[in-house]
Amino acid sequence: MALIRIPQSWELPERLITPESTFLNRRRFLKSLIGASLGATTLPLAGCNRTSAISTQPGLDELTPYSNLSQNPQFSDVGQVTSPEFATQYNNYYEFGGSKSIWKAAQALPTENWQVEVAGLVKNPQTYDLDDIQKKFPFEERIYRFRCVEAWAMVVPWVGFPMRLLLEDVEPTSDAKFVRFSSFYDPKITTGPGFWAVNYPWPYAEGLRIEEMANDLAFFATGIYGKTLPKQNGAPLRMVIPWKYGFKGAKSIVKIEFLDKQPATFWNTLAPNEYGFEANVNPNVPHPRWSQATERIVSNAPSFTWEEQPTLLYNGYEEYVGELYT
Ligand SMILES: Nc1nc2c(c(=O)[nH]1)N[C@H]1C(S)=C(S)[C@@H](COP(=O)(O)O)O[C@H]1N2
Ligand SMILES: [Mo]
Numbered sequence: 329m330a331l332i333r334i335p336q337s338w339e340l341p342e343r344l345i346t347p348e349s350t351f352l353n354r355r356r357f358l359k360s361l362i363g364a365s366l367g368a369t370t371l372p373l374a375g376c377n378r379t380s381a382i383s384t385q386p387g388l389d390e391l392t393p394y395s396n397l398s399q400n401p402q403f404s405d406v407g408q409v410t411s412p413e414f415a416t417q418y419n420n421y422y423e424f425g426g427s428k429s430i431w432k433a434a435q436a437l438p439t440e441n442w443q444v445e446v447a448g449l450v451k452n453p454q455t456y457d458l459d460d461i462q463k464k465f466p467f468e469e470r471i472y473r474f475r476c477v478e479a480w481a482m483v484v485p486w487v488g489f490p491m492r493l494l495l496e497d498v499e500p501t502s503d504a505k506f507v508r509f510s511s512f513y514d515p516k517i518t519t520g521p522g523f524w525a526v527n528y529p530w531p532y533a534e535g536l537r538i539e540e541m542a543n544d545l546a547f548f549a550t551g552i553y554g555k556t557l558p559k560q561n562g563a564p565l566r567m568v569i570p571w572k573y574g575f576k577g578a579k580s581i582v583k584i585e586f587l588d589k590q591p592a593t594f595w596n597t598l599a600p601n602e603y604g605f606e607a608n609v610n611p612n613v614p615h616p617r618w619s620q621a622t623e624r625i626v627s628n629a630p631s632f633t634w635e636e637q638p639t640l641l642y643n644g645y646e647e648y649v650g651e652l653y654t
Contacts, residue, residue, distance in 0.1 A: 423518035431560035448586035449504035465489035487551025508591035611639035
């Protein structure tokens with residue numbers, strides 16, 4: 329991709345472009361902005377008390393809580409859960425901007441009448457709406473480690489269902505070897521890339537081998553912290569592949585295609601030597617521009633500081649996925 333010049337801010341690890349102090353100052357700044365412009369914000373307010381509206385998680389408080397949610401005990405004990413305030417305000421969603429502070433811009437995502445088309449090499453092609461998904465697939469809560477390729481990490485409680493249930497529903501043919509998942513893209517709405525990335529290979533798309541999709545860990549999330557997904561986290565349906573780097577987890581999915589060949593994916597097309605198709609978390613395989621041996625995990629409110637810890641092979645999920653890669 330010699331024609332594509334990758335902007336500087338995409339190339340740098342987050343720790344270099346956004347040191348903690350900058351982020352924390354920005355958060356404080358954001359809070360004061362929110363306080364000053366409540367009338368102008370499109371977010372409904374939880375109450376009339378301005379202080380409480382600011383101190384709760386913007387974008388989270390008006391989301392629908394799941395009732396009778398069962399937590400999968402197999403995926404519950406992976407350390408202190410990251411505070412929702414952080415996980416819903418520190419995001420990567422380039423369709424809505426190149427920084428981590430896109431949660432407000434992402435509220436422009438239109439999620440009404442959402443449909444997910446399943447096509448390609450399957451016996452039962454489907455176009456699901458969210459009601460179909462809710463009725464067909466039993467939802468559960470799973471707490472997963474989350475590891476971005478930029479060497480930061482969180483622990484996130486997702487709500488959703490394992491991808492293998494969708495496989496059973498659509499029945500891939502024996503020719504199906506790979507799956508491509510495409511995100512919502514409408515240049516009139518997803519204006520975040522602006523002039524600097526209009527020629528990038530949108531829509532954002534990710535892919536898996538079909539055996540990876542069939543692994544019990546591979547998950548479709550429709551919720552987070554017991555509520556429906558905020559837009560900035562990939563509403564209404566996103567992928568969560570906890571043993572792979574975060575960029576493998578495409579957000580706001582509109583299309584799932586079963587294919588006989590490895591599909592082109594967003595980051596792998598842009599910079600194949602930096603973002604592999606497989607992209608398993610591995611402390612021994614450095615990114616060309618930084619080590620992956622350690623990661624920074626965020627500690628919780630009120631300080632939100634980053635703490636260094638060793639990176640685990642397959643992000644700690646070797647017992648589940650090791651056999652896929654022998
Ligand atoms: N459509 C889309 N999906 C995406 C991204 C994106 O920019 N666009 N960023 C990826 C990256 S790099 C990461 S680390 C995670 C971040 O998910 P979070 O914001 O919920 O933590 O989303 C992934 N999915
Ligand atoms: Mo990422």
